[in-house]
Amino acid sequence: MSKTIVDVPDESCSHGAARTAASRMLSATDIWSAAPAPAPAAPRPLQHPAPITPTTLPASVISITAPLVPEQVCSKPWPPRRVSLALQGGGTFAAFSWGVLERLLEEKTIEIDTISGASAGAINALLLACGLAEGGREAARARLNRFWVRLMHEASFRSLMLVGGFSPAGSSVAFGPTLRSGQFDPFDLDPLRQALSRDINFAVLRDAACPKLLIAATRIRDGQQQIFRNDDITADVALASTCPPLVHCAVEIDGESYWDGGYGGNPPLVKLVQGSAATDVLLVQVTPSRDSYVPITLAAIDRRLDQIAANAVLNAEIAAIEWAQSDAAPSLRLSRIAAEDFVDGLAQRSSTDLGRGFIRTLHRSGREAAERWLGQGTASADAQRALPVTEPALA
Numbered sequence: 001m002s003k004t005i006v007d008v009p010d011e012s013c014s015h016g017a018a019r020t021a022a023s024r025m026l027s028a029t030d031i032w033s034a035a036p037a038p039a040p041a042a043p044r045p046l047q048h049p050a051p052i053t054p055t056t057l058p059a060s061v062i063s064i065t066a067p068l069v070p071e072q073v074c075s076k077p078w079p080p081r082r083v084s085l086a087l088q089g090g091g092t093f094a095a096f097s098w099g100v101l102e103r104l105l106e107e108k109t110i111e112i113d114t115i116s117g118a119s120a121g122a123i124n125a126l127l128l129a130c131g132l133a134e135g136g137r138e139a140a141r142a143r144l145n146r147f148w149v150r151l152m153h154e155a156s157f158r159s160l161m162l163v164g165g166f167s168p169a170g171s172s173v174a175f176g177p178t179l180r181s182g183q184f185d186p187f188d189l190d191p192l193r194q195a196l197s198r199d200i201n202f203a204v205l206r207d208a209a210c211p212k213l214l215i216a217a218t219r220i221r222d223g224q225q226q227i228f229r230n231d232d233i234t235a236d237v238a239l240a241s242t243c244p245p246l247v248h249c250a251v252e253i254d255g256e257s258y259w260d261g262g263y264g265g266n267p268p269l270v271k272l273v274q275g276s277a278a279t280d281v282l283l284v285q286v287t288p289s290r291d292s293y294v295p296i297t298l299a300a301i302d303r304r305l306d307q308i309a310a311n312a313v314l315n316a317e318i319a320a321i322e323w324a325q326s327d328a329a330p331s332l333r334l335s336r337i338a339a340e341d342f343v344d345g346l347a348q349r350s351s352t353d354l355g356r357g358f359i360r361t362l363h364r365s366g367r368e369a370a371e372r373w374l375g376q377g378t379a380s381a382d383a384q385r386a387l388p389v390t391e392p393a394l395a
Helices: 021-028 091-105 120-154 157-162 189-199 202-206 235-241 270-275 298-328 356-375 381-385
Strands: 002-007 055-057 061-063 082-087 111-118 212-219 225-228 251-253 256-259 280-285 333-338
Touching: 082 091, 082 120, 082 270, 091 120, 091 280, 091 356, 111 120, 111 270, 120 157, 120 189, 120 202, 120 212, 120 235, 120 356, 157 189, 189 235, 212 235, 212 270, 235 251, 235 256, 270 298, 280 298, 333 356
Parallel strands: 002 061, 082 111, 082 280, 111 212, 280 333
Antiparallel strands: 002 333, 055 061, 212 225, 212 256, 251 256
16 A cells, blocks of 8 residues: 655645745755754643544555644645655565556656665666656656566576665675675676666766656765765666675775665665655655564574665654654655555565566556555545455466
């Protein structure tokens, strides 16, 4: 299901038109810095805010609206006319995002402003942006389709390298100290670079027609997130964002070494909100956050640790945006589509599964999820709500 995390008035309201969500976020506060110590003041009785009333929307969408001054309330169109996308990485689970993007591209009234991504989410972001810049919606749709279909048919180790499909903990995939020291790499990066260049025209990412991009990699030196924007994105940047550290050596860019972008932000969300001109942001979350089973085998423990780690930074960024939202970005509407709400048992599946049936299931489920997100609040929503959320039989 999709969840609207923040749903507040449009910037077209009289109180919100002066500044965009980005300018409010930037001018009001630095949400990562410690809050200043309050000045001494006489104690006063606590004032309780007005209660928040949850409203059930079609397709099991939960909307939470912050308390508002009555004259600030105004309607926002649905579906949104302009949206920014945050695409999470998660190996082959990112085929779910492929389905979401494919359905969004069929809505000709929706303009895509900015796209952020890490790991496999970065690859989807690059394919989408490149296609839009070169040939519009149909070109973007064809580019995504061609990449994922080839991934299914190749079903190779190289395919997993292209989408960052190996576990960060990866205790079962290690090649000794020589790999980690950078003295020996058993997997030549050139074929990977060539495979990416076959689907992505990195030069076109600099065109004015291309959506803004924020591609994340993790700087090894200090563990900080590095964001690469359109003018700086190359095949090396794409490789760095998907680089599993226990499988091949770090990717060096301008003298700096990088690993998979999922460690520092999966996907980058706060910087996306700060840099976006759109007041609607859609987060596509592919890595499961919930699991009803307590793992006991090494492989299951490793998988669950990966899922927790992949969502930890994302949850912190969502909390930071909610904390700053009332003053910094009152017109922001942040929605989330989560793959685990549309694919049964996803937490028990492997993000290295290259089975054609599984990838096609993720793709179909992504289309269904986007359909429900687009259809919330419409006359057909009741019919959509009745649709079963089940995983189709694997081919």
